[in-house]
Amino acid sequence: MSKRILIVDDETSVRLSFRMALETEGYEIFEAQSIEPAFQMLTEYSFALVILDLRMPGTDGLELLKKMSEAGIHTPVTIVTAYGDIPRAVEAVKLGATDFLQKPLLPADLRHVVAELIKRHPSEDRAAADVFTVHMAAAKRCLSLHAFAKARLHLVKAMELNNKSVEAFNLAGVLAELLEDYQKAKKCYGQAIRLDNRYEPAQQNMRRLFELDHFGSSNELVNLGND
Numbered sequence: 469m470s471k472r473i474l475i476v477d478d479e480t481s482v483r484l485s486f487r488m489a490l491e492t493e494g495y496e497i498f499e500a501q502s503i504e505p506a507f508q509m510l511t512e513y514s515f516a517l518v519i520l521d522l523r524m525p526g527t528d529g530l531e532l533l534k535k536m537s538e539a540g541i542h543t544p545v546t547i548v549t550a551y552g553d554i555p556r557a558v559e560a561v562k563l564g565a566t567d568f569l570q571k572p573l574l575p576a577d578l579r580h581v582v583a584e585l586i587k588r589h590p591s592e593d594r595a596a597a598d599v600f601t602v603h604m605a606a607a608k609r610c611l612s613l614h615a616f617a618k619a620r621l622h623l624v625k626a627m628e629l630n631n632k633s634v635e636a637f638n639l640a641g642v643l644a645e646l647l648e649d650y651q652k653a654k655k656c657y658g659q660a661i662r663l664d665n666r667y668e669p670a671q672q673n674m675r676r677l678f679e680l681d682h683f684g685s686s687n688e689l690v691n692l693g694n695d
Contacts, residue, residue, distance in 0.1 A: 471516035471586060474498045476506040476532065477548070478524040482571070486519060489575035490582060503532045510536060511602045512625065515543050516586050522549035522560065533563035540601050544589040546581070548573070600629040607639055611646065619643055634660040635693045638670040650677060669693040 473495045475486050480501070487497045498513070500506035502524065510518070522529040529547060536543070546567040547560045560568065567585060603626035610619035620643060627636050641656030654677055660670035670693075 472496045472498060472513060474506060474509055474515045474518045476500045477521040486578060489578045493579055503527045506532055507535050510541050511599060514599050517582060518543055518545040520545050520547055522547050530560060530563060533560060533565060537563060544585060546585055600626050611642060616643060616647060632663060634664045634667045634670060638693045641673055
């Protein structure tokens with residue numbers, strides 16, 4: 469599978485030149501001209517690398533690094549800027565940037581740098597795990613707000629990334645239970661237990677449903693799993 473790279477730059481010409489330089493090497497290129505769509509892509513897809521412009525009108529590349537850090541997304545990021553701004557470069561590195569490059573970049577130089585960064589940070593599996601974590605956290609937040617349709621969407625995306633997650637199956641059971649689909653809830657809890665019979669949240673939820681079936685009440689609360 470080709471490695472995905474996200475280019476974040478407000479200049480169309482820059483994004484195009486980067487795309488043309490990198491697609492010839494087989495990379496799958498995504499583009500964003502500002503922080504918000506870039507962050508949205510990072511929560512939906514796994515990337516091997518982000519190439520991020522440090523200065524953009526009305527926004528700042530450092531803001532994306534902060535949002536990634538807060539969301540637990542650890543995809544490698546290389547900062548690209550036309551300004552030799554050492555203090556901001558240091559701040560970017562403190563926020564998680566892995567490298568700092570200056571415009572203009574020759575296509576051959578860009579290809580070399582990207583290849584080295586990806587070789588140094590084989591992150592595709594880790595990036596996928598980061599996106600999975602983001603969707604799981606979002607699903608839990610939606611469940612707590614009783615936004616069940618949104619919770620389902622996040623769970624579907626999470627399970628597309630990891631279909632053997634005991635936590636995801638347990639959370640799917642919680643969602644089904646809250647929607648009063650108790651048979652589906654039991655199936656989800658049962659699948660979580662089959663994947664890991666030591667996973668206590670699913671055991672607790674299954675036990676509670678058993679008590680409700682047989683005794684009409686239970687002292688246990690629904691267990692969402694790891695916080």
